[in-house]
Amino acid sequence: MTDKDIKQIEENGEMITVVEFGLDEQKGKSKSTKTEPNAIEIDASGVEEFLERQEAAQIHHVRSAKEQSQDNKRHGSQSKRRLVGNTIIHIVLAIMSIIWIAPFVFIVFESFRCESTGLAGYIIPHKWGFDNYIRLFTQTEFPRWFLSTFLMGLVCAVVQTVFILAMSYALSRNRFKGRKFLMNAMLVLGMFPGFLTLILLYTLLNGWGLTGSNAPYGLVLIYVASSGMGYYVCKGFFDTISHSLDEAAMVDGASKFQIFYKIIIPMSKPIIIYTILMGFMGPWGDFITARFMSDNDPLGFNVATGLQWLIGETRVDKYYTTFCAGGVIVALPITLLFMFLQKYYVAGVTGGAVKG
Numbered sequence: 133m134t135d136k137d138i139k140q141i142e143e144n145g146e147m148i149t150v151v152e153f154g155l156d157e158q159k160g161k162s163k164s165t166k167t168e169p170n171a172i173e174i175d176a177s178g179v180e181e182f183l184e185r186q187e188a189a190q191i192h193h194v195r196s197a198k199e200q201s202q203d204n205k206r207h208g209s210q211s212k213r214r215l216v217g218n219t220i221i222h223i224v225l226a227i228m229s230i231i232w233i234a235p236f237v238f239i240v241f242e243s244f245r246c247e248s249t250g251l252a253g254y255i256i257p258h259k260w261g262f263d264n265y266i267r268l269f270t271q272t273e274f275p276r277w278f279l280s281t282f283l284m285g286l287v288c289a290v291v292q293t294v295f296i297l298a299m300s301y302a303l304s305r306n307r308f309k310g311r312k313f314l315m316n317a318m319l320v321l322g323m324f325p326g327f328l329t330l331i332l333l334y335t336l337l338n339g340w341g342l343t344g345s346n347a348p349y350g351l352v353l354i355y356v357a358s359s360g361m362g363y364y365v366c367k368g369f370f371d372t373i374s375h376s377l378d379e380a381a382m383v384d385g386a387s388k389f390q391i392f393y394k395i396i397i398p399m400s401k402p403i404i405i406y407t408i409l410m411g412f413m414g415p416w417g418d419f420i421t422a423r424f425m426s427d428n429d430p431l432g433f434n435v436a437t438g439l440q441w442l443i444g445e446t447r448v449d450k451y452y453t454t455f456c457a458g459g460v461i462v463a464l465p466i467t468l469l470f471m472f473l474q475k476y477y478v479a480g481v482t483g484g485a486v487k488g
Contacts, residue, residue: 241256243460245453246260273431274439277437278462288352288412290408296359300370303315303363318360319364337353337354343425344432347422347427355418369400416462423440443455
């Protein structure tokens with residue numbers, strides 16, 4: 133009990149004494165008065181109630197202070213644990229980022245190294261310049277490889293997008309016999325790697341004269357032939373669009389094609405961008421099929437097979453830094469596309485990641 137409480141009790145005790153003294157005085161003067169004792173009893177009970185309230189308030193204050201102290205300690209320990217956890221996560225992510233970025237940084241450094249053209253035992257060049265980029269465009273077939281790969285990417289981006297959108301819309305909006313079997317069959321076939329059919333494809337395309345120097349034409353046929361089997365993400369996106377829009381358009385007399393072209397396509401911008409990106413990236417990263425169909429003819433290479441050809445056993449000392457310069461240039465189109473279309477790419481992936 134604090135000094136304030138003791139003082140307050142003493143003051144109340146004096147008041148009670150005074151009240152009780154007044155009560156005795158009033159009794160001595162007039163014993164016939166009945167209202168005064170009742171009033172004095174009320175005052176005494178009010179004092180007791182007041183004291184009880186004060187004591188309860190004091191106890192509640194002490195408990196609140198203890199609970200607040202415990203909460204502060206709990207929050208403090210949680211904040212420390214959170215800080216330690218976030219620090220560890222950021223350190224791990226920083227290390228992973230360095231490991232991931234380091235090869236690209238090394239390639240960029242090597243592409244500007246001018247003192248030698250072969251492998252070196254150091255990272256930072258002693259002499260910087262654009263000699264490797266000049267050699268890449270003047271002494272190799274890289275311009276042809278880059279142009280053919282770029283054109284293949286454009287054709288595949290357009291044709292594959294048309295095929296995938298049409299297949300996805302048909303499987304999302306129509307219900308027909310054998311639909312489930314068709315979807316499962318394409319899913320199973322898509323699990324097998326494409327190079328299992330390389331010998332068959334080479335034999336077929338070689339009979340049509342689409343190998344060797346004409347390999348880019350044959351590669352376009354291979355890329356777009358089975359593109360409709362990649363309908364999964366696009367169909368999932370179409371499934372999120374309400375069927376009531378189709379029904380309302382059909383009531384107004386719209387055909388299936390009009391619904392697809394005027395309603396579904398304008399609402400599917402993210403998934404269309406995603407499909408175009410995937411179609412465009414295919415030819416840039418293909419190596420096995422492109423190398424097999426080119427039949428080791430430099431005129432039929434794409435950029436992947438062409439750059440690998442530059443660092444063959446007999447050419448690596450002459451073209452290694454040139455190879456690094458080509459790697460930097462090849463990375464530019466894909467990097468720029470992702471930088472400008474990243475929000476559409478993410479929206480297309482997340483919008484189509486639903487169970488169909």
